[in-house]
Amino acid sequence: MATLDDVARYALALPEVTDGEHHGHRTWTVGGKGFAWERPYTKADLKRFGDETPPRQPVVAVRTDDMIEKQAVLQAGIAGVFDMEHFNGYPAVLVELRTIGKRALKELIVDGWLACAPPPLAESYLHRR
Numbered sequence: 804m805a806t807l808d809d810v811a812r813y814a815l816a817l818p819e820v821t822d823g824e825h826h827g828h829r830t831w832t833v834g835g836k837g838f839a840w841e842r843p844y845t846k847a848d849l850k851r852f853g854d855e856t857p858p859r860q861p862v863v864a865v866r867t868d869d870m871i872e873k874q875a876v877l878q879a880g881i882a883g884v885f886d887m888e889h890f891n892g893y894p895a896v897l898v899e900l901r902t903i904g905k906r907a908l909k910e911l912i913v914d915g916w917l918a919c920a921p922p923p924l925a926e927s928y929l930h931r932r
Contacts, residue, residue, distance in 0.1 A: 834921045
């Protein structure tokens with residue numbers, strides 16, 4: 804079981820990350836781009852779930868490089884990773900923190916960071932790894 808503190812720890816371990824707020828919710832950015840953020844459900848989200856029980860909060864959204872990567876992540880069958888209508892056509896996946904393993908969460912956070920980091924910073928990070 805992962806927590807928002809785990810998200811913060813993994814995100815802040817990456818170069819040039821800023822921990823802030825957007826619309827009153829925690830957001831982690833690099834190069835001015837959000838790559839992970841706390842994503843509570845809106846009333847509209849809950850309505851779209853209908854009779855289906857939504858994944859439990861807390862939930863974070865994590866950017867993917869593009870829609871192809873998003874589909875690959877969703878098809879990988881990682882426990883806790885899901886999508887919802889509001890994110891159709893947007894390169895990000897949602898993560899139910901109570902369900903995902905910490906290793907998988909860390910990998911998603913790093914991939915989200917790589918998707919948003921300025922290319923020279925991302926290349927430098929990958930070279931050092």
